[in-house]
Amino acid sequence: MLKFDFATYTNSYIREDEIQAFLGNQEKTKNKLYQDSMTGWLNPDLDPSLLNQLVETGNYIRTNSDLLLVIGIGGSFMGAYALDQMFRRYYNDSHFEVIYAGWNLSSDYLNDLLAYISDKRVTVNVISKSGTTMEPSLAYEKVMEVMHQKYSEDELKKRVIVTTDKEKGTLREEVNQKGYTSFVVPDNIGGRYSVLSPVGLLPLATIIDIRELLRGAKSAIRYIDQAYLYAVNRICLFNHHRYVENFVSYEPKMNYFLEWLKQLFGETEGKSNRGIFPTSTIYTRDLHSLGQFIQEGTPLLFETVLKVEEGTELLVAGRDMHEVNNITVDSVAKAHQVHTPTLMITLDRLDEYTIGEAIYFFMLSAAFSGYLFGVNPFDQPGVEAYKNEVRKNLKETTN
Numbered sequence: 001m002l003k004f005d006f007a008t009y010t011n012s013y014i015r016e017d018e019i020q021a022f023l024g025n026q027e028k029t030k031n032k033l034y035q036d037s038m039t040g041w042l043n044p045d046l047d048p049s050l051l052n053q054l055v056e057t058g059n060y061i062r063t064n065s066d067l068l069l070v071i072g073i074g075g076s077f078m079g080a081y082a083l084d085q086m087f088r089r090y091y092n093d094s095h096f097e098v099i100y101a102g103w104n105l106s107s108d109y110l111n112d113l114l115a116y117i118s119d120k121r122v123t124v125n126v127i128s129k130s131g132t133t134m135e136p137s138l139a140y141e142k143v144m145e146v147m148h149q150k151y152s153e154d155e156l157k158k159r160v161i162v163t164t165d166k167e168k169g170t171l172r173e174e175v176n177q178k179g180y181t182s183f184v185v186p187d188n189i190g191g192r193y194s195v196l197s198p199v200g201l202l203p204l205a206t207i208i209d210i211r212e213l214l215r216g217a218k219s220a221i222r223y224i225d226q227a228y229l230y231a232v233n234r235i236c237l238f239n240h241h242r243y244v245e246n247f248v249s250y251e252p253k254m255n256y257f258l259e260w261l262k263q264l265f266g267e268t269e270g271k272s273n274r275g276i277f278p279t280s281t282i283y284t285r286d287l288h289s290l291g292q293f294i295q296e297g298t299p300l301l302f303e304t305v306l307k308v309e310e311g312t313e314l315l316v317a318g319r320d321m322h323e324v325n326n327i328t329v330d331s332v333a334k335a336h337q338v339h340t341p342t343l344m345i346t347l348d349r350l351d352e353y354t355i356g357e358a359i360y361f362f363m364l365s366a367a368f369s370g371y372l373f374g375v376n377p378f379d380q381p382g383v384e385a386y387k388n389e390v391r392k393n394l395k396e397t398t399n
Helices: 016-023 026-035 048-064 078-087 107-117 134-150 153-159 170-178 198-205 210-239 252-269 291-296 321-336 352-372 383-398
Strands: 002-005 067-071 097-101 122-127 160-164 181-184 244-249 277-282 301-308 342-347
Touching (some): 002 352, 048 210, 078 097, 097 107, 097 134, 122 153, 122 198, 210 342, 321 342, 342 352
Parallel strands (some): 244 301
Antiparallel strands (some): 002 342
């Protein structure tokens, strides 16, 4: 279950008439969302045969491999990586692991990874709709050199899984030629909204209960009004010159979930010279480095705090440590509100069902936010600028 408090720590910053002005357009904005062609994620109810295939493939990978190597970047890996980190123990003694490549251009990282997998039983899941994204393409090429050294062509058919376009692209051609297992990147779901599709679900099927994740997501449509209200509060704060949103968690294992939120909102809103800049912190760690600025620095940000109601019971000095953590959550929000407003979202616990709810809630709100800013929530034309510059410079240095 999710609970929302958008008023306690913002009531001195946002007037009720500001909220009401946006609420008058709520149904119109909802209709716009439902009519958009890129909202396949609105229905997280997967075809039962596809869901069974994902679960069975995940079980097979875990049984027959020491590790799953996921190759992708942006939305092709961020959601799965976020939940992978969230649901693993901090000090994990599991003999199965999921590791990630293709999300950077570090030769040290890739070289160490290739050495690490050389004596492991490896399954590869490469994720790219086009098959031509630079970082995954380079990583996949080097990883497949190792895989061809380790395994026969027949064994590779069991150990290489491709998630790509249904009909076209270099990876789809490779699937057709080699007979690799494949899953489809849906045409009506963009990368940052794809964690509840085969893009994110296959890696997650090796480590968590994806049926519960999807059940939680399906139930979260009941939060659609709160998702819109969250988007409204965000844009009202923006209109009061709060141009930066600090996503906060007091659970270190949520660090990459906050990274996923940064991509979700940053790519959704940040275009046409508009949008809120997303950043993130882990408290209480970052209170000892950035707390001073947030308390008294330039008043340009607001905070969205993800509070976790239930946690592991651990008595320290006669007090339950999770209770101390949550008292600190409320105390910091109260202290910060003098200078920095806070929007509070409470998750009752960290399990698959609740995180499924949270994922769906935030995707709804990000889409609403895009519409309220007057931009297309589902494109990202700006990223092509740096890609074109890199291609040009690579071509120049090659000639």
